[in-house]
Amino acid sequence: MREILIISGKGGTGKTSLTAAFAHLAKNKVLCDLDVDAPDLHLLLAPEHESEVEFWAGNEARIDQDTCQQCGLCREMCRYGAVIEHDDGHFSVDSLRCEGCKVCVSFCPDEAIEFPEKHCGQWYISSTRFGAMVHARLFPGEENSGRLVALLKQEAKKLAEERHLDLILSDGAPGIGCPVISSLSGTDLAVLVTEPTPSGRHDLERVASLCDHFKVATAVIINKFDLNSEQTASIEGFCREKNYPVVGKLPHDKVITEAMVQRLAVTELAETGLSLEIEKTWQKIMQLVP
Amino acid sequence: MIVTVASGKGGTGKTTVTASLATIWQSKLLTVDLDVEEPNLHLFLHPEIETTSTAEMEIPVLDLSKCSLCGKCAELCQFKAITMMGKFLMTFPDMCHGCGGCLAICPDGALSPGRRELGEIIRGRAGKADFIMGRIRIGEAMTPPLMNIIKDEVAATIRENPMDVLIDAPPGVSCPAVTSVIDSDVIVLVTDSTPFGFHDFVLAWEAFSPFGKPMGVVINRAGLGASEIYRFCADKSLPVLAEIPYDRAIAEAYSKGQVITTVSENLRELFVTLKQQIENLAAGAGQEADHA
Structure with missing residues (x-):
């Protein structure tokens, strides 16, 4: 071959x-x-x-707004600037910047971040x-x-x-x-x-x-x-x-x-x-x- | 105004388009080559190099004497950069994406930050414009980290000293291309009208249009291939900002490393008009632009 x-x-x-x-x-x-x-x-x-x-x-982080206590740790820990803090205080993940590293998922004290696999x-x-x-x-x-x-x-x-x-x-x-x-x-x-x-x-x-x-x-x-x-x-x-x-x-x-x-x-x-x-x-x- | 040519x-x-625009740009300009795999802009702009620096990213360095083999780092790592192999822990620094998770999660202090060389960042002046480019190290697979370091430098430069930015992007529509266009104000898509050109142009449109940024089209080697490109642009209200004719003289000038605005006065005028069109697009007047 x-x-x-x-x-x-x-x-x-x-x-x-x-x-x-x-x-x-x-x-x-x-x-x-x-x-x-x-x-x-x-x-x-x-x-x-x-x-x-x-x-x-790969996977992508997604914040469950009902569970999230808005502590902001995920934003602090994300090295890719993928967690966005909105004016009203809620947080979301910018999927284009998310590297799929799972750091936010692992460290979230409220287990508020899901991590579904991606269909690429x-x-x-x-x-x-x-x-x-x-x-x-x-x-x-x-x-x-x-x-x-x-x-x-x-x-x-x-x-x-x-x-x-x-x-x-x-x-x-x-x-x-x-x-x-x-x-x-x-x-x-x-x-x-x-x-x-x-x-x-x-x-x-x-x-x-x-x-x-x-x-x-x-x-x-x-x-x-x-x-x-x-x-x-x-x-x-x-x-x-x-x-x-x-x-x-x-x-x-x-x-x-x-x-x-x-x-x-x-x-x-x-x-x-x-x-x-x-x-x-x-x-x-x-x-x-x- | 940040303009990305993709x-x-x-x-x-x-x-060709980036170099030509750079030579006719009158206001203060920073030209950026973000195609760090195969940067070419310097071959046409011939910048005077002022500084060359090494770009690095953080990777974990393991001290086995402190490691209790708890396996938390390997479990967290999504990139197979740390793996438990029986009673051993191994790191694969080339696979690391620099997320820092392993360092944060290690309860033993067995991991400390080390560095992996990504490539070089080269700064200088090309004519009246500032110039910056990156060049990935041969064998380095990940380009976005180096591109992001350059983008941070660009952002710092224009914060201190406001000016326009013109970015030459890598080809394709996956992560490196997205990294280049994501923070720009205007996207200029360059295509030719061949079947390959048109097919990949549609992919680029699909990838970049969700960003909601003003986008315009330059058709290169116009007249070669098919006309479906014009129909597509009309359907999607994508303004055709310029058409560069198919001309062997242009290909020959390019083969000699010349910027094609030097080929004829008409071509120079074409890029002066293109710059105006890009400014109109940025100012929200782009809907009026038409290829007629």
Whole structure:
């Protein structure tokens, strides 16, 4: 079983469009969208849900006004400024700021604070024209994306074993924080999609350092490489120095947006220079995870 | 006035819009990069750095010689940062959310406050504006604590010396994005009109509209993709404050680290007008704004 994760540090470099193309090209795989915060892969793959499960995680404090004696200890102890004192003297919890730490619940002398679990999102096992897909939707503004990512990874693995598939291909989140760290666990190869811009380069360096930190092997794709040849050369130099194989240099092409509008992978459209390069890139990726 | 530039999808142009607004802002301004995972604003504003400091948060340090293994701390901790393993108590400082509950509940005085490094806070000046950014330590999973420290610094700065604040937010719609917009006066959502851009824009609208703050939209790479975005904005009475045309010259300027107001006088004018629109929105006149 191999796990390949497509990430980028910077958003908007082309992760999801490329993941969809690789999903088209790859065989015997489970697809997984680990960008649970703002998932987009389903827009291209049109998954049909086979199963839908609620994702419950974490808790939230809620003050029972009938029991509360308005002593204010909860407000004093809350490190997140989530307990609000109102003009009439009553207290309430701002759910957006509540961290779910249970400190107020434990210390309330009147046992006036409830601590219900939170329904943070939904997750799905689906079928697509490219095979099985595991994905989710975190409700807007919710936390616990790291836990949901870990859960999806586990489910994708289970599904791959059940169906005798030997590859998990995942689309990741931007950034280098909680959900990305969670998505790296157990990954055989992180494919980093960058672009020849100062921010693309900067964010590549940080996400590559993150992979090094967690000892995950990396490969790099320079997308829209023809936008700035100087930056591209500089990124290639950086990758040589760090021993990150550059597995693809893909041209800037509006056909990516056309494919998106038609809800297709770019490799499903008529052959272009870009689609040929994507095929070569995928072959190189597969050589790195034999 | 605190203005936050946010988006659901990454790469729609948040930093482009923030940097461009910063260069045409006439009144006193503090620019803030709250995308602490991948801060980019400095790559375009080229601030002169004045101070760099380390940001930390409190975590528990265990003195086993004082611990009676009562397990109260492990029972309270919701984040698996303290766990009883048979006859041992173990702390996992990376998992700690800094709630302070374990320190308060320990009857033995066996836990004392220690520190975990979150990252750096960098301050300086970019042109006429003050500049502050955070950069999370590689491997640190939690970004809101660092973001909150920066927000506290911003609040202290403007208390002492009132000025406008312009925040470049991280992408997404979960806790880091919410942390950036929650205390602002105006939210500017940057999107492109591609299917991905539109889909994530709707998520951002769902996440941020419950705050009841004035919100307006900047459509980047206008003309690329579909028109459903305009229908959505009209339906929700969301004013379209500006449209940045799709233009390879803009992408190339960006790739060279240039602020796009330098590309043409028209683009400069676009951001001057955008700033005016944002002020109108803040003043409650936003309902009049229209993309026509």
